Each structure stands twice: as structure tokens, then as C-alpha cells.
Amino acid sequence: MLRCAEELLVPSTSRVELYAAIRRDSRAGVSGREIERRYKVGWRTVKQALSSAWPQERKIYPPRGSKLDPFKPAIDAMLREDLRAPRKQRHTVKRIFDRLIDEHGMTDVSYGRVRAYVAERKPQISAGTGRVFEDVFVPQTHRPGMEAEVDFGEVSVRLRGEQVVLFLFCLRLSFSGRAVHRVFASGGQEAFFEGHEHAFRVLGGVPAGKIRYDNLRAAVAQVLGFTRQRVETERWTAFRSHWGIEPWYCRPGEIGAHEKGGVEGEIGWFRRNHLVPVPEVESLAELNESIDHWDLQDMDRRIGSRPRTFGEMFAAEKPLLQALPVEPFETGRWFTPRVDRYSQISVRTNRYSVPVRLIGRRLRVQLHASELVVFDGRTVVARHERLLAKGAVRLDLDHYLEGLLRKPGALPGATALEQARAAGKFTPVHDAWWSAARKAHGDRDGTRALIEVLLLHRHLSHDHVVAGMAAALHAGALTADAVALEARKSAETDHPEPLAMLGDSHRLGRFTSLTERRLTHLPADSRPLPSIAAYDDLLPSRRARRGGGIGP
Template structure:
């Protein structure tokens, strides 16, 4: 039987190897074997098991300081501004010290993928010689493992930061087991209980602090030193971060339409009305968007990943509202951005729509929250005016007219029956 296995190994022809049945037949024909076929099958099974490495066997790995970083994506859930949101968690781990980096994005697209690595280098204070990742489409154009062809932008990114690319084989999570474990660890320890935050930036600040705490306090099992001690040692071997940052954004040129919005992917974003019908540059990053005109930023937003939405900012339309005040209570930039309490208060202003626009101008200049606080300082029995708000803001007022409510002017009751008596009318 051993001779059969040896011959198979030397020939190395996958589809022409000895089976237990063939070995049994040869023993009967060539050696006059009189035993049962089941005996041979059992013996072949045991011999093959002895000569084959079990599929679950894992090779222990060791890395030199600054040699490699393993990166991966995971999924998690958080409440952002009260809305339950599915997030994608980018995880990176230095292979020598096991220091970690974790950051949340609303999409695992290429912009987020590159931005996350850029911020990871900032967090680690340097760049390893190679990065180990799987074959996700954000990184790989075609092929896998040693034969993977990187996406053009990722190839440019790696050249800018001077690291080599090491792609895993499909389904081989053990090739980046350090970061595979980190995905689960960060979800259990950093995102439980489910965070409730006002923005994804707030969540990422929390994750940044969690990673710093991990560095300062954690010790990996079977390691002689803490993460911090090994990180300080590894830091000396990391390559320096280039002075000029790589532009990780998805960049397009778009025309401002008649509503003073530009389209990026499947959503619209407003810009100041003075840029109407001009071409602007839109830069989409993982979690936010910048809009520039002649290389000067004119607007920025949290990036929207829904479809068919339009994001307005009140300050972009305030000049237009001052020219067309009649539209103020029906204007979408007003209805989408101004609190109902402020709108209801504005309807009480004696000057009508023009006064409401003046109030909105103060909101743009001083912030809506501050203006609403001033509202509570004006007595309820007084007719509110924009001048009263300006007084509290130490701004010059526009007029000396003081509006009083009817309750503030004492009026004596008049007996109107005297007129009936004077003219001889019948008084009932």
C-alpha cells in the first residue's frame, strides 16, 4: 500500500490515483491476498490520515516590527440622530505589536477604504512595509492571492505611501487571523450596548478613544509585553507618513442647477445661490462631501447614501429670501432646516414675511439655538419684533416703534346706550 501512495505522489496526477478498491484488487491479483476488502479500506483510510495534514491545522505566524498591517471590514449597528443605522467597521492591526485601529463608515466603498487607511496611518504614526487584505472589489480588479490585480487607484495609493500589497486567497481568513479576531472584538467591546450618537463623527471619536485605551491598557494573551510596550518598539520601524496627503475622494465636476443644487451620485446638495449655473467640483469622501468653486470650499455635508434626496442649507438661500420674502413660509430650505417653534414664532411678527426673513438672517448669523433661547426672554403678552431680538444680541435696531398687546393699554368701558337715548331710539 505504501508503494502505491509513493507512486501516486511521484506521478502527481490528480485524477489517476490509487483508490482503496484498486489497491485491494492489486493485492488479490499480485500478492494473492485472501483478506476482506473492508480491511484494506480501513487500512488505507488510516494511512492517508497519517500522511495528510488535517484541513483545520493552523500555522503559527510571527512578524517583525513594522513588517505588516492586516486590514478588514465588519458590520455593526448604531443609532445616529435617533435612526437605527447599519454601519461598516474598518479594522486595522499592526501584526507585531497587535495595536489596533477601528473606524465606522456608512458604506465600504473605495473612498471610505482609502480614507480609513490614511487615518489608520495617522493613528499608528507610520506605515508598515506591506498591507494584508482580502480580495474585495474596492482593492482588487481581478484575480486573487498572488495573481490579484489591484484597482488602479489603490495601486496609486500604495505607491504614494510606499507599501506593498499582499492579498489573501479566497476564503482563507486564517491568512489574516489577527484582524479577523479584531472585527469581532471591536463589535463586542466598543459597540455594545448599541451606541446612540448625534452623528457618525461622534461615534468615530468614541472609537478613536477606545483604540487609545486599548493601546494603553491591553495585553494580548501569550505575549510577554503589553500592547503599548510593543507598539513603542514597533513605532521606530514604521515608515514615515508623506508630507502631502493622497486625495482619497471620488471627484466629479457638476453644474449648479436653477435651484442652486448640484447632483452627486443619486442625491442633490445645495450651494450658495451666487454660484447658480456655474461648474463646481464635488469631492465625495467616506462620510462627508466637499463642494469647491475655483478650489475654494463653498459647502460641505455629511454624505447621503439614500437615493433621490436633496440636502439644503438655509444660509445658501438667505440672500434669495431677502429678495423674495413672500416665499419664506413655503421655501423648502426653510421648512427642512428651521424648527417649528421658530416658524410659529415668526408668524406672530407684525411685519409679516419680511420680518420673518430678518429673523432667519439672525439665525444664520448667530445660530438657531441662540435665537430660540432669546424667544423665551420676551414676555408672552408682548408682540414680538425682530428689533427686540436685536436688542438682546446688542445689534442696532431698525425702528423705534414699540408694539404693545391690547392688554397693555387700559381702556375704560363706554356705555353706548347714551347714543340711543340722545336720538330717541328705543333702548331694550
């Protein structure tokens, strides 16, 4: 408990960290009065901290400058010179103070201020000189359920035929060695949070002690020299407060890499054993399903000469983990971009399409690690897989169909059409039907007929619409109504190979009219055919037909 009070004395302390400390002490059983006395706050502050990990917004004032600021570079230069100077011929604070006055014209700065800055800065500059024995490793004993390590690693994957670099998140329990992995399109804060959330759900709890981290930008806003003190990002502080995470930051640079060597080695082992050769997948969801399966297989592994497997040791460790919180934490980031005249929005240097009816509107966008969801009010109007490269564009052809109905001539050269072809959504069957429709109805009307067919994808599955197009093309019925009829017929029969129907005419049968289709669903009629012989008496006689009258 004393540690919590000490942390508040660090200059980087923010109100978010104060809330996190209050929530942590409350979970440990500290009374509200004791929390008020310890942190010198009122009961309202304690109540607000326990109700939400996020404090109310307060006006942020810019930091005040110091008269010493113009002379800090000169002080740093003197301290760096001391790294190469003999031990007995280095600057004292008095000598630095005198040189600042004589050589740099410093005035109105007290000796105490210079001494405080040198005391803070000198260890930071001398910490990277390599004068300590960095090659000494001390064996450690990890208690079950108390410690874990987290890190990201890069992996190469062939995603839909293109080789890309993805980010592999790993959380590893130090006692059992049980690790949980997850692949994301980026290594940003959204992936950092979602990786934690996934790992805690899989493990069924949160480590009760410390979790080791390096200086990831998702968690650390500023490293205070070469110490372990960090200025954390506010979202990370609120996130770890919500989950009850106690972070422990490694020293910056390569000198601190060995402090979380377990997860470093785990990422390398996983990459060599499960991602060689380079896997080929169609989506990140498919790859993550395989990773979850590999994680379960690795439960039978052993580390070195350990007598028990990961699974056996984790079974003893799992009951000692902290319980998961009941309420969820929103890991996504919210944006409010405006839709431009190209029916696109810009998020993190990339552009995504939305329906054309929303041009000029300001929408709410929730950005996740691997997905982007667009809301109009509370309604989801678009959903895209997150782009990997900067400055890229992802367009959905369905978003432009209403506009293309008015401008059918824009379809042949549309970027959205090229992306649909590359993704396999616009198939050769579409092209064949479109070509036949333009030949039969002309370019404008044939293209409009195709757009009406593409609108069917909103109500019917892709395979059934393609099957309907193939059947209609085989029968020569080049209208959207005919495609809709055959698509619904395919949905009812659930044809297993709709894409092969175009070249397999013996499976198609003849084209079915709407009336005949309805009659086929009626039960068989076993009644005899009706007779019309009684109506013959109403016909005129042959004599009357020859022109003779009907006499007595």
C-alpha cells in the same frame, strides 16, 4: 529586488504600477541607472516617477479581440466536466482542440493558442473544488514593524435617533496587536484611503513589510482567477506608492478569510465590547472621538497568554515602522456637477443643496468618506454630511433664503424647512416668533420678517439668535432689527440657557432700546444736575402777561 522585476511580467501591469515599483526601488537605495536597466526605461520616465506617483495621461486603446473568444465558453464547460469525471478520463489539450474543430467548427485558431488558454484557465476552475486540506492551520511568527492587516466590518448605530449601518475600518499590526479603528458612512475608496491615513498618523509610521488585504473593490479592479494576482485600481496603486505600502492579497472567497484572521477577530471583539448596546450619537465625529478613546484604553489588553500588553509590545514596534511621507495625498474624489433650478447638485445618486445664486453654474465638489465640500472657484460655498442611503436629498434652509425673500409663500411647505425642523435648527422659538409676526404683520410680511431673522444665523451663533427671538417675542418687538439687537446682547452676556427664555419671563427683564443700551456702557455720572434758575430773569413779569405795559 528581483520580485519587483517579476511583477512587471504580470499581464495586469500598468504604468501606475511601473511608477510604484520605481519609487519603491528608489527608496530602497537603487541607483537611477540600475532602475533604467532593470525596467528598460529612460531617465525621463524615472524622473517623472520620482516626482509624482501619477503618470501623465496616455491614450488607452481597447483590448484586441482573439479568434478564440467565441470558443472559450465551450472550453470552460469541458474543464468543468472534468471536475466530475474519473481522473484517467479527462480532457487533454489535444482532445479539447479536436472537439472544438469537430463539434464547434473552429478554424484559423492554432493549437498553441488553445494550449495557452487551457493552461491559464484550468487552475482557475479547479481551484474551487475543495480538494486541498483547508482545515490545516500553520502557526506564524510576525516580525515587529513589518506586517499588518486591514479590513472593513459593518456596525449598527443610532444616528440622531435613526438606526443606520456604518462601516468600521480597522488596521491591526500583526506583531503587537495594536489596532486603529474608524467609522465611515460608506465603505468606498474614500473611506479606504482616509482609514489608512488616520491609522498611519495615529501609529506614527507605516509597516515596513506587507499589509494583508482581501479583494476590496476600493483596491482591486479584477481578480485573476483563484490566484493572488490582482489588477489594482490606479488610485490605489498611486496611494500605496505614496505611503510605501506593500500589499499582500488573500485568496478570494471564504477559503482566504483565515489568512487575515487577526483583523477579522479584532473587528468582532471591538464590536462586541464597545458597540453593545447600540450607541446613540448625534454625528460620526462624536462616535469617532469615542472610538479613539476606546483604542487608547485597549492598549492595556493582552492576547491570550501573552506576558505583555498591546501598549508594551507596540512601544518596541513603533521605532521599526517606516517614516511618514512629508507631502499629503488627496484622498477625496472630485466631481463637477451643474446646479439645477432647484439649487441642488447630484453626486453619487444623492442630491445636495447649494446657495440659490449659483443656479446654472458648474461647481467643483470634493467627496470624502463622511463629508461633501462644494467649491465655487476656491471659495467653499456649501458643506454637507454625506448621505447614507441612495437617492436621498439633503437641503440647507440657509441656501434658499434669498429666493424665499422674493417668494415668501413658498416657505411653509419647503422641504428645506422640514429638514431644518427635524435637525433641530428650526426650533419652537422660531415657530412661536413666526406665528406672532404673521398675526401682527400678515402672512407675507411676517414671513419676510422671519426670513430676515434667519439671515442673522450667518453672523451670529444659533443659540444667541434663538435667545434674541425669545426676548423680542416677550417684549412684543416683532422685527428683525429687534431680534438682532437682543441677539447681540445675548452674545455679550452669553446666556447659558437661551431656549428656556421663552417660558421663563422673570429672567428676561424689559426690552432695551438702542439708545438705552448704548448709555448703559458709559461710566456713571456723579456730577450734580444743572440748574436753570438763571433763565427765570428772561421770563416776562406777571404784569406784562396780564396785558399791562412796562412804564417808567
